[in-house]
Amino acid sequence: MFTFLDKWKRSRRRRKVCRYALCGVLISASLALGGMGYYNLYNQVPSVLRIKADMEQTIDLGVPLTGEMVAVSGQEDSNIPAGAVNIDLSRQVTMKMSSDQSYQMNVKIFGILPFKQVGIQVIREQELTPVGAPIGIYVKAEGLLVVGVGDFQGPDGLTYCPAKYVVKSGDYILELDGQPVEDKKDFVRRVEESQGREVTLKIRRGDDILNVQARPAQNSDQKYKLGIWIRDNAQGVGTLTYIDADGNFGALGHGINDVDTSTLMNLDDGTLYETEIIAIRKGRDGEPGEMTGMIVYSPDRILGDIYYNGKEGIFGHCNEKALAMGTEEALPIGLKQEIEKGPAKILCSVDGAPKYYDVEITAVHLDHDNVNRGIELKVTDPELLALTGGIIQGMSGAPIIQNNHLIGAVTHVLVQDASRGYGIFIENMLEH
Numbered sequence: 001m002f003t004f005l006d007k008w009k010r011s012r013r014r015r016k017v018c019r020y021a022l023c024g025v026l027i028s029a030s031l032a033l034g035g036m037g038y039y040n041l042y043n044q045v046p047s048v049l050r051i052k053a054d055m056e057q058t059i060d061l062g063v064p065l066t067g068e069m070v071a072v073s074g075q076e077d078s079n080i081p082a083g084a085v086n087i088d089l090s091r092q093v094t095m096k097m098s099s100d101q102s103y104q105m106n107v108k109i110f111g112i113l114p115f116k117q118v119g120i121q122v123i124r125e126q127e128l129t130p131v132g133a134p135i136g137i138y139v140k141a142e143g144l145l146v147v148g149v150g151d152f153q154g155p156d157g158l159t160y161c162p163a164k165y166v167v168k169s170g171d172y173i174l175e176l177d178g179q180p181v182e183d184k185k186d187f188v189r190r191v192e193e194s195q196g197r198e199v200t201l202k203i204r205r206g207d208d209i210l211n212v213q214a215r216p217a218q219n220s221d222q223k224y225k226l227g228i229w230i231r232d233n234a235q236g237v238g239t240l241t242y243i244d245a246d247g248n249f250g251a252l253g254h255g256i257n258d259v260d261t262s263t264l265m266n267l268d269d270g271t272l273y274e275t276e277i278i279a280i281r282k283g284r285d286g287e288p289g290e291m292t293g294m295i296v297y298s299p300d301r302i303l304g305d306i307y308y309n310g311k312e313g314i315f316g317h318c319n320e321k322a323l324a325m326g327t328e329e330a331l332p333i334g335l336k337q338e339i340e341k342g343p344a345k346i347l348c349s350v351d352g353a354p355k356y357y358d359v360e361i362t363a364v365h366l367d368h369d370n371v372n373r374g375i376e377l378k379v380t381d382p383e384l385l386a387l388t389g390g391i392i393q394g395m396s397g398a399p400i401i402q403n404n405h406l407i408g409a410v411t412h413v414l415v416q417d418a419s420r421g422y423g424i425f426i427e428n429m430l431e432h
Helices: 004-044 184-192 382-388
Strands: 048-052 057-059 065-072 086-088 093-095 103-109 113-123 127-130 134-149 172-176 199-205 208-214 228-243 248-251 267-281 289-295 302-310 313-318 342-348 355-364 375-379 399-402 405-414 417-425
Touching: 048 057, 134 199, 134 289, 134 302, 172 184, 184 228, 228 267, 228 289, 228 313, 228 405, 267 313, 342 375, 342 405, 355 382, 355 399, 375 405
Parallel strands: 048 113
Antiparallel strands: 057 093, 065 086, 065 103, 103 113, 127 228, 134 172, 134 228, 134 267, 172 199, 199 208, 228 248, 248 313, 267 289, 267 302, 302 313, 342 355, 342 399, 355 375, 375 417, 399 405, 405 417
């Protein structure tokens, strides 16, 4: 039988355990909140800060940190004495730097604890002509993109897939038996002509170049196959963002990915075409809209050549016909630290000629992991909302203008809310 003293001791132990558990919960919550605060603060400070050369510019990151210039590019030993150049990032700072150097800044908490390294890149002042016109895009892959592998039935009724475990989705087939592959038809023909002899495929897998072997097998039509689904090109509709003073263009604000593998297509060559928007499917919450364009692949419709497909967009050189599309006044670029929350405009063509529509910048992520989502915006223009419901597919690349500066391009729509979307900083498009 328990005595009163025993009950008291047990109650005391329970209270002690509860106190420890509560303390543990409070400590865990404090650490979690502290970690979130640290993460948010870390992302407020960009890893790379671009400054226009030989111009005084005011920077206000609004964070409780200080930065110290520690190195200059092109010099083995920095000529900046320790502690000589300090920057209070919680205040407005006016900076003016030379165009022939870049810098490294160590950011510290309370001027003591190391926090982050920031590269300061000096870029030249530049003006770009915003376009906002729809374009047809055709790109040819460098080699053949492997979409997947699949079984097929042989003359004996059994299933075969010679390429299984040899290649995988996302690989690029560059050569067959030491000879470059021109296109899908060329590859299929040469596999059929192998007559079941083992073939060697040279493939690119990520950054690696590999040689692999496979032995074609006959299908039910007695044609030799490897069981590989391949693609050698892609096409679509987007928006031309800008033309620079040298006749080069940038478009889309994001790369062209294969629709099945989501792999960024390695570009062999590409062409820009005139296109006409023939239909618009209005976007709704949970259901992105789309612009449908008619592309005629004829020489007289060509606007220019595409020489680069990267995560920042597609880039190339304009012909005279494309240059004539740049009817807007050239604008200076706006850097990410110059972007403000509030009113802005996008230039796009959804009802004939390119036209400016009102949007609101709702957030600016100076150091976002996703280069294509540095800007968050919301369409506020009643006319555009009535026409499209907001941002729709095909609008990617529409230039974003604020305070008479070209600051970025539309890249994605928020699926849950068609009026909201994302954009890329124009400085990121220019670094390709």
